[in-house]
Amino acid sequence: MRINEAVFERSHPDIGHCPVDEVPEFAFIGRSNVGKSSLLNLLVGQAGLAKVSQTPGHTRLINFFKINRKWRLVDLPGYGYAKVARENRAKFEQSVADFLGLRPNLVRIFVLIDSRLDPQVIDVEFVSWLCELQRPFALVFTKADKLKAGPLKRNADQFLAAIAEWCPEPPECFFTSTKTREGRSTILAYISQQL
Template sequence: MKINSSEYAVSAVREDQYPKDDLPEIALAGRSNVGKSSLINTLVNRKNLARTSSQPGKTQTLNFYLVNKSFYLVDVPGYGYAKVSQKKRQEFGEMIQDYLETRANLKGLIILVDSRHVPSKDDQSMYEYAQYLNLPILVVCTKIDKLKKSQLTKVKANLKKVFDLSYDNVSVLTFSSVTKTHVTELGDWIQEKIAE
């Protein structure tokens, strides 16, 4: 996928604030600090389109980024961050649920997991929820540059401990925003989903 343009479009917390132009959307979900902003920036080849933060739990809205004037990447608030109050976490949950369950132009969900660890209970919940919604899923194992070559075989084994990867709607990629590993494949998956 060739990226010709990318821009921040809007932040939303409820349906009436979502973009109204009916373009296809791909959502990105994952734990706080798993690298969603870095993945967006790497994909569109811009340093600071999505703001990366050293402070996890910073994204508190659905952030829509318009790419090639033809589709949106939607950054969903990170989950599993302990310093966010129970009430806030519930609000995030409801906001994410409303979006994922009601958005007709949502074409797929990218679930980011840290390749260095076994996916968490939160990751498992998000994966099972996406299966329940019957969404195309791309599991992206981030920060692959931080692993030694000998550890790479463990990545898929760790995934299989938590996720049932036998579904037809699931693809898996390793990814690094540092070494640009599998950026092309990521773009291809998005291109394929928004064309369906």
């Protein structure tokens, strides 16, 4: 799929403020700093469209990007960032949970996992929650440039084993790198199939 146009539409604090329409949406979720905003930029081919930061907890709102005037990518705040004030944190975690659980036009949720790490409890819990809700999701193992093929596959296999109890059908998996552009065309083809 070619991306002819990618524009930032708006940020919204919660699902109640999001536009009500039937535009198909694909959202990025995962731990703070896992590379959600970077992946969005990689897919659309614009380095600065979604704000990237070395400081975790950067993305705070539900950010909508309209692609080719037909569908949306949604950049969400990360989970698991301890330094955000507790009250605020509860608020945006609830807004993310509402969005992922209730948004009717959400076609697919991409759950981003840091490919360098062993399965993390917070990621396993998050994915088991999505499985329980029966929301459609795929896994994206990010920062694949940081590991060799062997350890990369081992970490992904371990993650799939850790979620198997809740997700009897293994989800679709992708590997991405903003450095080598790995995964870009595969994910765009996958999105294209579902439009």
